[in-house]
Amino acid sequence: MKLTLKIWRQKSASDKGKLVDYKVDDVSSDMSFLEMLDVLNQDLIDKNEEPIAFDHDCREGICGMCSMFINGRAHGPDRSITVCQLHMRSFKDGDTIYIEPWRAAAFPVIKDLIVDRSAFDRIQQAGGFISVNTSGNTQDANGTLISKHAADTAMDAATCIGCGACVATCKNSSAMLFVGAKVSQYALLPQGQIEAADRVRNMVAQMDLEGFGNCTNTGACEIECPKGISLDNIARMNRELMKANLN
Template sequence: MNLTLKIWRQNSGKEQGQLVTYPVKDISPDMSFLEMFDVLNEQLVSKNESPIVFDHDCREGICGMCSMVINGRAHGPKTGITTCQLHMRSFKDGDTIVVEPWRAQAFPVIKDLTVDRTAFERIQSKGGFVSVNTGTAQDANCLPIPKDDADASFNAAACIGCGACVATCKNASAMLFVAAKVSQFALLPQGKIEATARVKNMVAQMDLEGFGSCTNTGACEIECPKGISLENIARMNREYLVANCKD
C-alpha cells in the first residue's frame, strides 16, 4: 500500500505546531498502525531528520499509553480497539490519513503526538482507592459479593486511562474516566465507606484540572476502546448528588 500521511508536528508545548505531509510506500496490510509509524521513523532517521514522537508501550491494547486521533477519530476508524491494535488492512491503497494528538486543554502537548495526561493521576490520588493498609484484610471469602455486582464493577474497572473519552468529547470532559473509577467502588461493599468523600474529591479535582462539562451526548462511550458504558456517568451523578445531600 502507498499512503499519504499528514501528521501533527510540534516541537514542544511552547512552540506552534503544524501538519506535515509524509508519503509512505510499500506498507503491508498486516502491519499495525504503529508499525507503519516505525517504518516512517526509520526513513526519517536514515535521512537524519527527527522521528515523530508518539506514546506507545504494550502494543496489545491494555496499557493505555497509545493515543492518536486518526482521521478525526480517537484511536482511528474502528471501534473497541486502541491505536496499537489498528491494522493497515483497515485502510485502502492511496488513502490520505491525518494523525493528530489528543486535543484538550487539560492534556497539553509535550511533543508531536505526545500529550501530558498527569491530570488523570491527580484525580486518582484524590479518591481512586479504598483506604486499606497492607496486611489488614480479612479472608477474601468473608465478604460474599453478588456476581452481577462484581462483573459490573469489573466492567467499569476495565478502563485503561488512555483519555480517548476526553479527546473525543466536544467539551473535553473527563466524566467517563472519573465515573468509571467511582463506579468500580460504588458497586462494591468495600468502596461504600468512603463513597461520599471519594466522589466529591475526585469531581472537585476534575473541575480544577480544566476538563469541560458533560452534556450526555455519549461520544465518549462510542470511542472508548474498552466499551466503558455511559451508565457509569449516571451512577456517578447519583453518587455525587447523594454525597452533597448528606452535607
C-alpha cells in the same frame, strides 16, 4: 499500499505546531498502525530527519499509553481498540491519513503526538482508592459475599485503561467517563461504600480543577472508548455525587 500521512509536528509545549505531509510506500495490510509509523520513522532517521514522537508501550491494547487522533477519531476508524491494535487492513491504497494528538486544555502537548495526561493521575490521587493499609491483616477474601452481578459490573467499569480517548473525543473535553468508571467500580462494591461520599466529591472537585469540561450526554466517549466503558457510569457518578451532597 501507498499512503499520504498528514502528521502533527510540534517541537515542544510552547511551539505552535503544524501538519506535515509524509509519503509511505510498501505498507503491508498485516502491519499495525504503529508499525507503519515505525517504518516511517526508520525512513526519517535514514534521511537525517527527526522521527515522529508518539506514546506507546505494551502494543497490545492494555497499557493505555498510545493516543492518536486518526482521521478525526480517537484511536482511528475501528471500534473497541487502541491505536496499537489498529491494523493497516482498515485502510486502502492511496488513502490520506490525518494523525493528530489528543486535543484538550487539560492534556497539553509535550511533543508531536505526545500529550501530558498527568491530570488523570491527580484525579485518582484525590480519592480513587480504598483506604486500606497493606498489612495483610484484612479479613478473609471470602468474608464478604459479593453478587456476581455487582462484581461483573464493577469489573466492566474497572477495565478503563486511562488512555484519555473519552476526553479527546468529547466536544467539551469532559473526563466524566473516566472519573465515572473509577467512582462506579468502588460504588458497586461493598468495600468501597465507607468512603463513597468523600471519594466522589474529591474526585469530581479535582476533575473540575484540572480544567475538564462538563458532560452534555452526547455519548461520543462511549462510542470511542477502546474498552467499551458505558455511559451508565456517568449517571452513576452523578447519582453518587447527589447522594453525597444530600447527606
